[in-house]
Amino acid sequence: MRDFYPEDMVWRNRVFDAWRAAAERFGFQNYDACVVESLELLQRKSGEEVSEQIYAFEDKSGRKLALRPEMTPTLARMVAARQTRLPFPIKWYAIAQCFRYERMTRGRKREHYQLNMDIIGSEDVLCEAEILGAAVAAMRDMGLPDEAWRIHVSSRALLGELLAKSGIPEVQHAVVFIALDKRGKISDEEIAGLLRAEGLGDAAIAKTFELLAVTSLEGAEALAGAESPAIANLKALFALAREMGYEELLMFDIAVIRGLSYYTGIVFEAFDVQRKFRAIFGGGRYDSLLALVGGQPTPAVGMGFGDVVVGEVLREVLGSRCPVARRGYMVGYMAIEQRPAAVAFAARLRAEGNDVDLALLPQKPKHFFSKAGASSAKYAVFLGPDDLIAGVAQVKNLETREVLPMALAPVR
Ligand code: HAM
Numbered sequence: 446m447r448d449f450y451p452e453d454m455v456w457r458n459r460v461f462d463a464w465r466a467a468a469e470r471f472g473f474q475n476y477d478a479c480v481v482e483s484l485e486l487l488q489r490k491s492g493e494e495v496s497e498q499i500y501a502f503e504d505k506s507g508r509k510l511a512l513r514p515e516m517t518p519t520l521a522r523m524v525a526a527r528q529t530r531l532p533f534p535i536k537w538y539a540i541a542q543c544f545r546y547e548r549m550t551r552g553r554k555r556e557h558y559q560l561n562m563d564i565i566g567s568e569d570v571l572c573e574a575e576i577l578g579a580a581v582a583a584m585r586d587m588g589l590p591d592e593a594w595r596i597h598v599s600s601r602a603l604l605g606e607l608l609a610k611s612g613i614p615e616v617q618h619a620v621v622f623i624a625l626d627k628r629g630k631i632s633d634e635e636i637a638g639l640l641r642a643e644g645l646g647d648a649a650i651a652k653t654f655e656l657l658a659v660t661s662l663e664g665a666e667a668l669a670g671a672e673s674p675a676i677a678n679l680k681a682l683f684a685l686a687r688e689m690g691y692e693e694l695l696m697f698d699i700a701v702i703r704g705l706s707y708y709t710g711i712v713f714e715a716f717d718v719q720r721k722f723r724a725i726f727g728g729g730r731y732d733s734l735l736a737l738v739g740g741q742p743t744p745a746v747g748m749g750f751g752d753v754v755v756g757e758v759l760r761e762v763l764g765s766r767c768p769v770a771r772r773g774y775m776v777g778y779m780a781i782e783q784r785p786a787a788v789a790f791a792a793r794l795r796a797e798g799n800d801v802d803l804a805l806l807p808q809k810p811k812h813f814f815s816k817a818g819a820s821s822a823k824y825a826v827f828l829g830p831d832d833l834i835a836g837v838a839q840v841k842n843l844e845t846r847e848v849l850p851m852a853l854a855p856v857r
Pocket of ligand 1: 514515516517545547552553554555556557559561562563705724725726727728729731746747748749750751752753754
């Protein structure tokens with residue numbers, strides 16, 4: 446599990462602040478839930494891969510519980526419990542800590558935080574566009590240039606149409622999706638083996654791989670036909686992205702399938718352009734999940750945006766030290782005699798709403814100013830005997846090096 450030292454928290458807060466600001470800017474309401482969930486709910490609703498990674502345990506009453514590997518089953522449970530009262534469509538977001546017993550690799554940890562944004566109760570593709578728009582806003586807010594990353598978009602409905610056209614019956618689609626999602630992680634021969642084990646013949650397997658060779662939306666349209674509802678849906682998403690100012694970030698990629706079994710429509714995953722890192726965020730439409738947890742059938746779409754990969758991409762783009770805007774004051778003093786004046790000065794600044802880091806011990810000016818320079822404070826104030834005699838503090842702006850005098854209040 447992860448420890449966050451102050452220098453790590455600077456990065457984490459940069460990500461969390463951007464997440465929260467973007468979700469709020471796009472009108473999502475915040476919700477939350479306990480990290481401990483019913484094991485049964487998680488095993489039934491998560492994708493095959495995730496359910497193998499669940500941290501599970503029994504409590505003292507023998508209840509089978511787990512640390513959630515993702516937020517979506519919990520969200521579905523919460524929504525189903527209030528289904529008759531909620532004003533659908535609802536737009537909810539949470540920053541959820543999640544646990545997965547994964548093999549630790551670059552970008553994958555056993556504990557991570559995930560921004561979840563979901564819209565429940567609407568089939569309209571504007572939902573997908575809004576969720577992606579909010580994710581784009583968060584990425585831009587964090588300081589990631591558009592050139593550095595792309596959102597790969599496909600549709601399980603489209604792949605379903607294409608598989609059906611290739612003669613693969615619908616009952617087999619779910620296992621085909623899960624097998625194809627392993628592409629890149631295991632060899633194509635191994636995937637073919639998985640498909641064969643599910644009863645697909647060699648011709649069907651060859652056709653399945655042929656579909657994955659499609660490289661453009663036009664290519665997919667040529668196979669699916671001009672009347673394909675899945676193609677119309679994808680085109681509508683690209684048109685909305687154009688209106689919203691992020692079309693250049695979207696790219697059609699039939700290989701995006703997603704490892705979770707509940708997706709039914711458009712699916713997406715974001716990657717750095719060099720593909721050095723794992724997925725930055727991922728999600729899609731899941732119109733059947735609410736009914737599966739005992740609710741009324743309700744369309745839904747959402748995404749999970751983890752803190753780990755984006756943190757790595759940010760460090761790569763912005764450098765190893767997180768750029769922070771300088772703010773607040775650092776107040777120091779040369780000897781114990783100046784301490785009451787420094788305490789009073791800090792108290793005054795704090796009462797005025799400023800953040801102040803008051804030195805706990807007297808220091809030499811050189812030591813104080815080098816510490817202030819390395820800190821994130823915007824102003825440094827150092828009190829020596831002369832300042833007290835003059836009744837004036839010299840406030841140094843650490844960005845401009847300008848020094849402004851400020852009257853010291855008489856010490857009581
Ligand atoms: P997911 O693709 O499993 O989807 O995870 C979403 C994101 O969480 C990933 O793109 C990645 O950023 C992060 N993530 C996942 N596992 C790890 C890990 N072990 N270490 C670090 N980061 C990780 C879901 O979880 C879906 N529930 C998303 C969703 C919400 N779909 C609809 N609504």
